[in-house]
Amino acid sequence: MNEINMQTLKALMSPFRHFLETEGQQLQKERRDKDEFFARYFSKEQLENLEEGTLRELIYILWAYNGWTNKDWLLEEMLRSGLPTIRSAFKQFLYGADPIAKRFDYVKKNVRMMGAACISEILAHHNHKEYPIWNSRSREGFIVLGISELQLPKSAQISGAQYASYCKLAQDVRSQAAKEYPEFDDLFKLDFLLYFVSLQGIRPEAPVTAPVRAEDFDHDTVVDQIIELGDGLGFEVQREFNVMPGCRIDAIWRSRVANLGIISYAFEVHRKGSRDSAILNLQRVRRDPTIQKVVIVSSRDELDEFKREITSLDESFRNSIGYFEVRDLQRALDHLQGLKDILKTLGLLNATTG
Numbered sequence: 057m058n059e060i061n062m063q064t065l066k067a068l069m070s071p072f073r074h075f076l077e078t079e080g081q082q083l084q085k086e087r088r089d090k091d092e093f094f095a096r097y098f099s100k101e102q103l104e105n106l107e108e109g110t111l112r113e114l115i116y117i118l119w120a121y122n123g124w125t126n127k128d129w130l131l132e133e134m135l136r137s138g139l140p141t142i143r144s145a146f147k148q149f150l151y152g153a154d155p156i157a158k159r160f161d162y163v164k165k166n167v168r169m170m171g172a173a174c175i176s177e178i179l180a181h182h183n184h185k186e187y188p189i190w191n192s193r194s195r196e197g198f199i200v201l202g203i204s205e206l207q208l209p210k211s212a213q214i215s216g217a218q219y220a221s222y223c224k225l226a227q228d229v230r231s232q233a234a235k236e237y238p239e240f241d242d243l244f245k246l247d248f249l250l251y252f253v254s255l256q257g258i259r260p261e262a263p264v265t266a267p268v269r270a271e272d273f274d275h276d277t278v279v280d281q282i283i284e285l286g287d288g289l290g291f292e293v294q295r296e297f298n299v300m301p302g303c304r305i306d307a308i309w310r311s312r313v314a315n316l317g318i319i320s321y322a323f324e325v326h327r328k329g330s331r332d333s334a335i336l337n338l339q340r341v342r343r344d345p346t347i348q349k350v351v352i353v354s355s356r357d358e359l360d361e362f363k364r365e366i367t368s369l370d371e372s373f374r375n376s377i378g379y380f381e382v383r384d385l386q387r388a389l390d391h392l393q394g395l396k397d398i399l400k401t402l403g404l405l406n407a408t409t410g
Contacts, residue, residue, distance in 0.1 A: 058225055060232050061202030069237060072252050080248065087181075087244060090117055094181045100151045106143045108135060120173035120191065123288045123393045130287075133295075134169045142167050149175075150182055156223065160216035169280060172214045184242040188226035190214060192390050197250025203229065212386050213277040255397075273382050275327045278353060281385055282307045282323050288392045297322070299347070303340045308347075320347045323380070326354045331365055339369075342376050351378040353385065 076084065096102070097110045111134060115127050124130050134142070148154075149163035156179075164170055172190050179187035188194070195208050207225060209218045226243055233240040233249075240246055279295055286293040291309035298304050299322070307323040322341050326334055338350050352362050359379045366374055 058203050058207055058228055060229055062232075062236065064201055065233060065236070068249070068253060068256075071256075072249055075252050076248065080252070083248070083251075086117075086119075090181055093117060094178070098146065098150065098178075098182070100147065103143055103147045103150075106139070106146065108139070111135070111142070118174055118177055120171065120177045122396065123284055123389060125287050125290065126293075129293070130169055134167060137166065137168045150178075155220065156187075157216035157220040160219050162216075164216075171277065171280060172212065172219065176219065180243060180247070184244045186223065186227075186243075188223060188243045189247045190219060190222055192386065193254040194247060194250045197253040198225075198229065200253050200256075201229070201250075211273055212389075213274060213281075273327065273355070275325050278325045278327075278382055278385065279306045279323075281389060282325070282353065285385065285389055285392065286321075288389075288396075291321075299341050299344050303337060305337075305341055305350075306353075310346075318346050320344070322347050322350045324350065324352055326352055326358055326362070331358075331362060335362070335365060335369075338377065339373060342373060348376075349378050350376055351380050353380045353382060356381050356383075 093113065097106070108131070112127075112131050115121050115124075115131055115134070121127065121130065137145075145163045145166040149159050152159050152162075154162075160175055160179075163175060164172070176187065176190040180189045190209075192212055198208060199205055203225070209222065214222070226246065230240050230243055230246045233246065240249075283293045283295055286307070286309035289309075291311050293307065293309055295307045296304060297306075297308040305322045306325045309321045309323075311319055313319055322344075324334060324338060324341075334352075338352070341347060341350050352359060354362070359381060362377075363379065366377060
């Protein structure tokens with residue numbers, strides 16, 4: 057059993073209850089409104105008629121997509137899956153007879169731009185009692201409450217099997233909390249606590265942060281995260297960009313700068329395969345004069361190998377290459393969302409812009 061630190065929970069309860077009665081009121085209203093939205097448009101019968109407008113609203117109301125600035129681009133990418141496929145995937149996902157692990161993976165595979173945070177948030181609205189929300193804030197909250205990092209997934213983008221295990225852990229923790237505090241009657245209330253805890257800046261003693269290995273991340277998911285980060289920073293973004301015939305890059309960020317025209321940053325995600333061929337492709341990418349930097353995204357070990365091999369190449373190419381560890385990519389997204397949360401409390405961003 058994953059026992060939480062009841063002393064920590066007890067110390068948090070008074071400020072947490074105050075939070076729910078003050079600024080947390082708006083968050084609770086948003087969740088009630090989303091419950092109504094899902095009841096209205098995502099019943100088994102209504103999914104047969106799921107349309108683009110409903111998907112647009114879905115993208116705008118889910119907290120998992122708060123980090124996106126250009127939500128219309130996000131919708132366009134999702135619609136590339138095809139409405140018939142999306143309808144079928146949601147029907148199987150929410151109402152299929154398969155175990156949750158298989159349904160989780162099914163929708164993630166068949167509907168573009170559906171990550172673990174989005175999928176889990178939809179499940180949580182579908183059934184508050186059974187399905188918890190998974191994101192970096194919930195992970196941080198569990199650790200503060202005393203759950204070992206070893207019991208939690210390391211990556212933000214988890215598999216169906218990992219989510220199924222996470223469901224059991226969250227239900228166990230909720231049950232423990234409810235013995236002392238009966239208001240924890242569903243997983244939504246627990247998620248509010250985890251969110252609140254993550255805002256307090258509390259850190260457990262001697263945190264263990266293991267480096268991400270190549271086998272721990274999914275290539276396409278990381279590309280999506282790069283696109284999300286670039287969009288959140290205000291760049292025009294595109295995935296699978298053809299620099300020239302026979303030369304493609306995983307993602308590109310563009311910005312128009314006065315007197316300079318267009319500047320671009322290209323990103324290549326490398327999980328496995330030949331580093332030599334990847335380096336050759338990057339050398340071709342650098343021939344585009346608008347590309348200021350080419351960034352390799354991978355695990356720490358892989359990046360070290362790339363640095364070693366690129367050391368022997370010409371200085372101009374070496375200086376044009378950047379190295380982005382997958383773990384730092386998730387941290388950057390977390391910090392970006394934290395900044396947006398602060399700006400929203402100041403009234404400098406609203407639901408339609410952030």
